[in-house]
Amino acid sequence: MPRDTHEITRDDIISLQDYETIRKDKRQESILRKKFRRIAIGPYATIQFESWESMWLQIQEMLRIEKGGEEQLTDELAAYNPMVPNGSEFTGTLMFEIDEEERRTAFLKTLGGVDRHIHLVIGDEKVTAEPEQDIDRTRADGKASAVQFVHFPLTGEQARKWKSMEGQVMVQIDHPNYGHAAIISEECRRDMARDLD
Helix, strand or coil: CCHHHCCCCHHHCCCHHHHHHHHHHHHHHHHHHHHHHEEEECCCEEEEECCHHHHHHHHHHHHHHHCCHHHHHHHHHHHHHHHCCCCCEEEEEEEECCCCHHHHHHHHCCCCCHHHHEEEEECCEEEECEECCCCCCECCCCCECCEEEEEEECCHHHHHHHHHCCCCEEEEEEECCEEEEEECCHHHHHHHHCCCC
């Protein structure tokens, strides 16, 4: 599959019938990859670094569930293509997870603007996330969304450092009400390097 195009097209999507024949294997691949690309940041936050494959699988799964045909495919491509890394960035889905709804709501009300406090740290450089521009992820009352879609644009030198495996890399949230960081493993870093040109 042409991940180096950084876009999923109609030609990449297979029929529901064909998808059923490979679905089990593709989902197993996805589970294994998520082990590398899913990172806990403190007690309540998890980031999943996305890829061409993760977005392709999401589209195929949505088509399988909803069976909306060509019209749905157009919508799914428009929704998920922005989260396919473009060759000079990483993309991620950040989730705040607290099982108990009342506690989760109270917690999220303290996290307004958290999308401006998410970073990759590459050596001594900090790359601040840019939120996906589909909707505002903080409501007028200051409550943050439990799910944040983010982009980490890299300079050529930052991409080179990432791929060289030199130094340490971390993902960090430095919001005043939630300050945590996590080291990104070599396995995750190596797998994410595949998203860079």
